Amino acid sequence: MDESAPRRVRATFLWLVGASQVLGLAAVIITGVWMGHYRGGFAWDGSGLEFNLHPLCMVLGLIFLHGDAILVYRVFQNEPKRNVKLLHGVIHLLALIISIIGFVAVFDFHRAAKIPDMYSLHSWCGMATLVLYCLQWVIGLLFFLFPVASSWLRASYLPIHVFSGLVLLILAIGNSLLGITEKLLFSIMPTYSMLAPEGVLANVLGILLVCFGVLLGYLVTREEYRRPPNPEEEALSVHFKTLTEGGSPNTP
Amino acid sequence: MDESAPRRVRATFLWLVGASQVLGLAAVIITGVWMGHYRGGFAWDGSGLEFNLHPLCMVLGLIFLHGDAILVYRVFQNEPKRNVKLLHGVIHLLALIISIIGFVAVFDFHRAAKIPDMYSLHSWCGMATLVLYCLQWVIGLLFFLFPVASSWLRASYLPIHVFSGLVLLILAIGNSLLGITEKLLFSIMPTYSMLAPEGVLANVLGILLVCFGVLLGYLVTREEYRRPPNPEEEALSVHFKTLTEGGSPNTP
Numbered sequence: 001m002d003e004s005a006p007r008r009v010r011a012t013f014l015w016l017v018g019a020s021q022v023l024g025l026a027a028v029i030i031t032g033v034w035m036g037h038y039r040g041g042f043a044w045d046g047s048g049l050e051f052n053l054h055p056l057c058m059v060l061g062l063i064f065l066h067g068d069a070i071l072v073y074r075v076f077q078n079e080p081k082r083n084v085k086l087l088h089g090v091i092h093l094l095a096l097i098i099s100i101i102g103f104v105a106v107f108d109f110h111r112a113a114k115i116p117d118m119y120s121l122h123s124w125c126g127m128a129t130l131v132l133y134c135l136q137w138v139i140g141l142l143f144f145l146f147p148v149a150s151s152w153l154r155a156s157y158l159p160i161h162v163f164s165g166l167v168l169l170i171l172a173i174g175n176s177l178l179g180i181t182e183k184l185l186f187s188i189m190p191t192y193s194m195l196a197p198e199g200v201l202a203n204v205l206g207i208l209l210v211c212f213g214v215l216l217g218y219l220v221t222r223e224e225y226r227r228p229p230n231p232e233e234e235a236l237s238v239h240f241k242t243l244t245e246g247g248s249p250n251t252p
Numbered sequence: 253m254d255e256s257a258p259r260r261v262r263a264t265f266l267w268l269v270g271a272s273q274v275l276g277l278a279a280v281i282i283t284g285v286w287m288g289h290y291r292g293g294f295a296w297d298g299s300g301l302e303f304n305l306h307p308l309c310m311v312l313g314l315i316f317l318h319g320d321a322i323l324v325y326r327v328f329q330n331e332p333k334r335n336v337k338l339l340h341g342v343i344h345l346l347a348l349i350i351s352i353i354g355f356v357a358v359f360d361f362h363r364a365a366k367i368p369d370m371y372s373l374h375s376w377c378g379m380a381t382l383v384l385y386c387l388q389w390v391i392g393l394l395f396f397l398f399p400v401a402s403s404w405l406r407a408s409y410l411p412i413h414v415f416s417g418l419v420l421l422i423l424a425i426g427n428s429l430l431g432i433t434e435k436l437l438f439s440i441m442p443t444y445s446m447l448a449p450e451g452v453l454a455n456v457l458g459i460l461l462v463c464f465g466v467l468l469g470y471l472v473t474r475e476e477y478r479r480p481p482n483p484e485e486e487a488l489s490v491h492f493k494t495l496t497e498g499g500s501p502n503t504p
Binding site: 171 | 367411433434437451470473474
């Protein structure tokens, strides 16, 4: 094989990561513009302005930061795994806190406006996604950062953790599209079909979120972008064998 | 390793495939019940009854059959690859025809009712999904059933084909959830928030479609459920080397 091939693969990977960041940030900014310019801005007073924090927090937390937390393993390939794992957990925690603020904002708005909760498909899917995301974070913390589970259990759970993380990101994106559709039909139903600028902007936001998801999915499933295995690190890693269990770092 | 392990893995796989079929069929039936019982049934006359064919065709074609077409490689592990490939192509063709009928139904209904086309996020994502699905089918046909592309090109395209197929299934499911939300807000907005039976049924349909997608995604990405490689078959396969190119079946 051509010796420059791995360098080319890495360069393509980094360009695609850059593109994913542009897409993700554009989605966050467009959500801010939509809520700030077309929907009157933000406040924490139970009004529609408090609702406006909901889409912004969800796109920033449950989509952009969630996606980036997944991506760190492949971006920081030469950093020690333990550091990357900590970064992964911290970004997810930040995403979780921001998402919970977004949830509180919408429930608070509903209570003040006497709008019923939890009747729509968007609310059902959203609640399921947030609850499962919390669960995923707590189990991840116990299994991979604290040596609570046996090494066999950790090794068995790892592929499920990875699969679930991607599923939750896809669910978050799908659900944001439901939220966009709901918001547009509640707010501008008469002009949406006439391609009102607000409707077009929100549609573009939806398309950007889909593109962010597809690119993230590609980057984290493509075999050639995988973090190269480091046998010494694996032996020391809490994934498979910890020194507390008496396993020698040299044991395969 | 325990010798019965592969048999256990296969048994679990088959149970999960069974569960996916129950979920998929339940989704098709519930769509039929929703449109048949709550929305007045089906017809081909430009009325709302023609629109009712749209959700049914999309769930049956672009989701259920699309999902099953992807699954055949892992279900029929002992059949010759060429037969499985033909089955894969034929089920996708059926899915494509049914989906196109579903698209014609909604455009026909819009024309008769003078409703504008292509303004909603659902319509944008839906059109993109169908166009890309057609493209994926045609390229798949040319690359893998007819020896048009070089073996290098086919081998390079295969992972993209597999990734795109799963992305298109996810897009179809996400877009069906957008369609459910649109239909409910257009039809029963005043009673949806009071948990009207039609709204609950449609929400359940959405949840079933998500579960079908998650299970399908798990079945087709899990390494241990992969079709075991058959070197002789691979040498003969149009994937990598065809006899027309002069490659010997015994050449690796």
